[in-house]
Amino acid sequence: MDTHGQDERRVVWAVVGTGIGPLLLAATRDGLVNVVFHVTDAVRERALEGLSARLGAEPVEDPGSPLLAEAIRQLEEYFAGRRQAFELPLDWSLISGFNRQVLRELASGVPYGTVVGYGDLAGRVGRPAGAQAVGAAMGANPLPVVVPCHRVVESDGGIGGFGGGLETKRKLLALEGVLPEPLF
Template identity: 85%
Template structure:
């Protein structure tokens, strides 16, 4: 407990403008808990409603919180091409089981500027043949960009799906030098 008497379920959030549009960042006492793409008013409101339902309590806008300030700084540096990885505490409470296992492996084992196939990632967590389940885990990732689900592609060279949209995935892969910069 800190001097404000906040409980551990308190969720703070802020918006950050990026090269792929506004991102909503939300954090708990344990770490960054959500990154939401295309954070228009409607997306922001829906994301905050879901966080309140899952974690309890109304999320509070707090761009000055130390964790969100640092997360914003690291995300801005990433989009400026000055940072290749994130060193932020992460709150994994919105994801469990196989999905959490896959996302943790992705976060630690697939560095900037590289990609991995869905099937290869399934093998890495000891579940060969679970490529579709890996795809589902990527779609459920509550921490995109920071936990780089954009780096998971099809083994035949296809880009695969992406919860943030394929244009966003292409831009992230171009930023990391994996794909050429889109022409338009």
């Protein structure tokens, strides 16, 4: 049996409680590959089935794997206000093309406590008229929070959309000091 081949395709996952609800984290040997919001049993099963189909490996629950343990530690620090940047290897295999280009620029070029407009981000990747395409890339982000799509807002000051829901986006922006804390 070729255990090395299995290790190469191994996908591990864990669910972690956060200030915005439970997140499912999944990783491959290359890095964190997926973060999923609002994890219920049904959401978890759907996410794991999708990962299995896309990555060709049955995900295994393993919160003690070194990469997941480190991701959990860094997320806990982030939600406690003690971490402003994630230092994790990322596996970009769930996203490609323009979407990957936009998300890489977002990850490296929009620091904690700042926001960028959809159009501005489009301009940074050479598509100044691509604000809607940037919006689609944000919606396709397989690594929310770690790749901070919550920091992308409308140029007129509107909060914009968010796959995790607007309340979650507001909480993340408040955590980073961009918005005031919600009153209730």
